[in-house]
Amino acid sequence: MNFTPGQRITNRDEDFIINDIEDNNGNYILKVEGISELVKGKTFIFDTQIDSSIRVLDPKHTRLVPDTDYGYRKTKLFIENQIRNASVYSEQITIAHKAAFNLANYQLEPTLKAFQLPRPRILIADGVGLGKTVEVGIFLSEMIKRGKGKRIMVLALKSILGQFQQEIWNRFAIPLVRLDSEGISKIKAELPANKNPFDYYDKTIVSIDTLKNNAKFQHYIENTRWDIIVIDECHTVANSNSLRGSLAQLLSTKCESLVLTSATPHNGKKQNFANLINMIEPLAIRDEQNYTQQDILPYYVRRFKNDIDDEAVRSNFQERKIVSIHAELTDAENEFLEQQQKIKFNALARLEEADLQTDLFGRKTLKKPKKDLLFAIGLFKSYMSSPEAAFTSVENRIRKLEALNNLDDLVEDNIEILQQLKSKLQTIISGKKDAKYNALKNELIRLNWNGRKKDFRIVVFAERIETLKSLKRKLTADFGLEDNVIADFHGSLTDMEQQRIIEDFGKADSDYRILLTSDAGSQGVNLHYYCNHMFNYDIPWSLITLEQRNGRIDRYGQTKTPYIHYLIAKSDLEGLKDDLHIVNKLKEKEETVYQSLGDAASVYKLYDATAEEELITKALATNNADLVEAALPDSVSDDFFDSLFDDATPKLKVAEPIMPSFSLFENDKAYYEALIQQLKTDHYLKNDDALFEGDLLEVKHTKEIDRILYDLPKEAKPSKFGEVYQLSLNKDDVQKAIENARKKKGEWARFHMLYELHPVVRYLMTQLEASVDKDVALVNKLTRLPQNSAFFLIQGIVANNLGQSVLSDFFVIQMKIDGGMDNKPIPFEEFLTAYNLTQELHTMAVSDQDISLLQELLPQVIEFAHQLHMDQEQQKLQFEMEKKLAIYEEKIKNWHTSKVQQMELEFGDTPEYGFIKKRKLDKEFEIETILNSSSQYFKNLTSLNGDPYLKVLAVFYNH
Structure with missing residues (x-):
């Protein structure tokens, strides 16, 4: 007997529609939805090997x-x-263009390109801020329309689970159950202990670290298959030998379709990038160390802002302005950094050229001077974040040494020198001699910012947690800030804390006026709603990280001019002046990237933030500013990745990207009006259950709908029975509702798109199906x-x-x-x-x-x-x-x-x-x-x- 999705079958005297089919060694597992009275709206799973009474209607009868x-x-x-x-089989877009986003052809390309493959799988490697989440939503919509998107799992950073979930729902009406700490607790309370949540919920979003650290969840995964898996920020899983990487490799074998996204999709290592491509198509690459762009071109898209020639799209990006805030270091700071420079130069005097050029980070020769050199550079880096960060580093080292008996002849093991450094840092901190903080404070005063409700919002990035803590203490004291005005965000917060802060900061009614964040906030999160001022309190020693930071407010959908502020330390102290120059060149390089190249990774061609940090460390160690001026020599750089990722992928040539549709009705409105009227005539809806006025359809939230749509996010549902879902045919109204939802904490868009992917519409269509x-x-x-x-x-x-x-x-x-x-x-x-x-x-x-x-x-x-x-x-x-x-x-x-x-x-x-x-x-x-x-x-x-x-x-x- 043949079974296909969409068929109506009879089993045990009840009627069902087949939603999904899995092969089971010559038999089939049928996932069905009941349509006769006793089973209406409920989902079931039948095994054709067991359920021998399943019958498909003979059309002759x-x-x-x-x-x-x-x-x-x-x-x-x-x-x-x-x-x-x-189900449709076109390689064109058939449904996603109806969703709530401003249609641009470049956003359709990943899906169109994926459809040219046997299995629709794709790596979306677009630059920072181009809207990869919308591109994922387009893919998901089209796969659902093709009957291949029933079961979906999204893996994202824990900080953006709520953001991603909300975006996909508001724009595409695709419900994802969020399995963060709160969601997992809810599952434990509602489901039997042995129940696989990935069988109970068809569409989920979860952090890969949650899966990685949860043995029970890994067991669930091994016994589950998905239609689609999405891995956001996929560069975190490129190393197949890591826990994340091995888990991602496993997941790639458990799904029909796979979407990977990352603005920084590789780290310059062919093997790691091959791992990502092999997840998409295991047959793409024959030799992981020797493959060409032609081998992998079918499996990814990559574009930058400068590649988008659609003026309507360009208008959604604002021209940024750079503000350099110079901080002349105080005498106390110069005194501390003079000692730091002495440690550096003493170490350099005992090293040979080979130690610096080829073995700076290794242990082949002269281990002790190299360790002293790296200690000095580390001390400089921590101070460039803040005196408090340097103080904490020195104090922690002293505390560790006091517990040891055998110490090496190293500066970092010399308690006397460390105490001297600590004393100088105490003088700076207690005497408020921190020039960079004073410059920040004066700039905020100049901008008439007082942290009051009427003031604009600010994002401040700093590398060190101790810097964030000190900034919070100082700003609170100097500006008289309340606790609810200032937020600090970093990787050690729980997933719920991270999501709460990010969502709160993006709402109009938020009390937050300033967000202090580590680089945990530099990837994925949207900080551009109601915020267009960002401060780089310190400069990360990586252009990749710096570009990611700036992209939090300089991105698609920013409505105001983004102001990128840099706190730049200045000094005429011998040696220190050169070091500051090297670090500050990174700011100029990032600006050059913004103006012309489009991709920060293309400057040094290292494609890895850690490798770029090591390059800056080497430049400081050798006092060679030329290292930060241009790309590395060809002998070090990999020409393959240079050609692969410096340029955008060729534009996909599709004459008609959107497939014309045909209908028995004049337009969608006529269809939905007739549907509602027919369901009322047949008594499947009461007269007040649904109301259509203008472009807006209101459907009452009833106990039956709530039972059938049990897996909708609670924020997507009306708060109580008797209230209504509001679905609109007007895309502008829905987008306006998305904007309005940002005005109040905890709110999602009031209006949803009225189109056939919306779960409420699916419910109504199933009711009509049951009436025949x-x-x-x-x-x-x-x-x-x-x-x-x-x-x-x-x-x-x-x-x-x-x-x-x-x-x-x-x-x-x-x-x-x-x-x-x-x-x-x-x-x-x-x-x-x-x-x-x-x-x-x-x-x-x-x-x-x-x-x-x-x-x-x-x-x-x-x-x-x-x-x-x-x-x-x-x-x-x-x-x-x-x-x-x-x-x-x-x-x-x-x-x-x-x-x-x-x-x-x-x-x-x-x-x-x-x-x-x-x-x-x-x-x-x-x-x-x-x-x-x-x-x-x-x-x-x-x-x-x-x-x-x-x-x-x-x-x-x-x-």
């Missing part, structure tokens, strides 16, 4: 019943529902049709061996009332146009005699539908599938050959015992696993599952 509704409204709605519910019995097709008599003719509307569905629908066709069989075909089958859209069925229809009486005549034609109709249409369509499809399979098999063969050759080169003459033998066996097993799973997957993907499924939807006739 369809009962023909006259439609007596005014204007044949039920027939039109029933057909429209089938069309809107049907599973074995019934509605009959319409129309005088505009040729005399003595009958037109049978058929839906034909073909599935592959994965249980996925790969063809859904609506066509019409033209018959003579007295028997025999009147003409060849035609597409329903052609029939619709030819006889103007979108215009007003007039209901006519259908006699029992006519019904009998039509019923007698039904067996012939089904035979003709098979022989003259669906069988031919299936053969054409099978031919195309076989061509694709041949290409896949050749790709698999070449990949396997290459892997075998690599094995021979690596292990050819190596004795096969011990660790080496195990490593070889592990690699062989990995290759065979990928080979077998890929081969079987492609065979199942391209093999059609038996005969097409036919369903008679309606009959139009004139007699």
